[in-house]
Amino acid sequence: MATAIVRDRWQVTIPPQVRDVWVEPGSVLMWEAEEDKLVVTPYSEKKKPDWNKIWAGIRQCRSFKSKGKDIPASQFIIEDRNRH
Amino acid sequence: MKNTKIVLDSSVIAKFIFSEGEDNLEQADALLADVKNGHLSLLAPSLSKCEVGNVIRFRKMTEAEKMACWKNFKKLPIKFIDLNLSDGILIQAIAESANITFYDAVFILLAKKLGVPLVTANPKHQKVFPGVKVVNLKDY
Numbered sequence: 180m181a182t183a184i185v186r187d188r189w190q191v192t193i194p195p196q197v198r199d200v201w202v203e204p205g206s207v208l209m210w211e212a213e214e215d216k217l218v219v220t221p222y223s224e225k226k227k228p229d230w231n232k233i234w235a236g237i238r239q240c241r242s243f244k245s246k247g248k249d250i251p252a253s254q255f256i257i258e259d260r261n262r263h
Numbered sequence: 264m265k266n267t268k269i270v271l272d273s274s275v276i277a278k279f280i281f282s283e284g285e286d287n288l289e290q291a292d293a294l295l296a297d298v299k300n301g302h303l304s305l306l307a308p309s310l311s312k313c314e315v316g317n318v319i320r321f322r323k324m325t326e327a328e329k330m331a332c333w334k335n336f337k338k339l340p341i342k343f344i345d346l347n348l349s350d351g352i353l354i355q356a357i358a359e360s361a362n363i364t365f366y367d368a369v370f371i372l373l374a375k376k377l378g379v380p381l382v383t384a385n386p387k388h389q390k391v392f393p394g395v396k397v398v399n400l401k402d403y
Contacts, residue, residue, distance in 0.1 A: 228340050232338060236334060236338050251281070
């Protein structure tokens, strides 16, 4: 359960606990007043991802060659966890 | 077909950006294909942003290439989830009992908390964790 204060101009800040899970800046929210509660729901017709751009970005990045002797990125992450 | 949620280890997310020396890229792409088809939703702890970010930071690439990696990373259909400070003690308990790092345990805890499988390419996750289904990426 997260709480938020309604400010002078009826503004409400989305509590940090639920920000990344459900909403992001630019998200549209639906507000429904029920008998004893106010229900806030992310608008369901969210913008669909552009899969052509996603796949193109992946292909582009995967084509980059290291200019040194880098170990595989997935291996770097596993080893990095032991370095801290 | 219903939409299934999974938690990804950063070792899998890295394969969406890098290919040099990486195995099981086809399986990584199959995950994304399932997201595209509406069968799968990808989740990861916010820690992943830092872990993948550190790869980009230390990779011997041009600045333009690093920028492209960030743009690609930003576009990936992954929902990042913050864990609470109160989760810390649970993460620590998992880390100590399984003799893995706190970072490795963050992914186990998130999967356990959400009741969803963890898909990983990290050998340290190939153990039995009560209440968590761990899927090796190569088996996806």
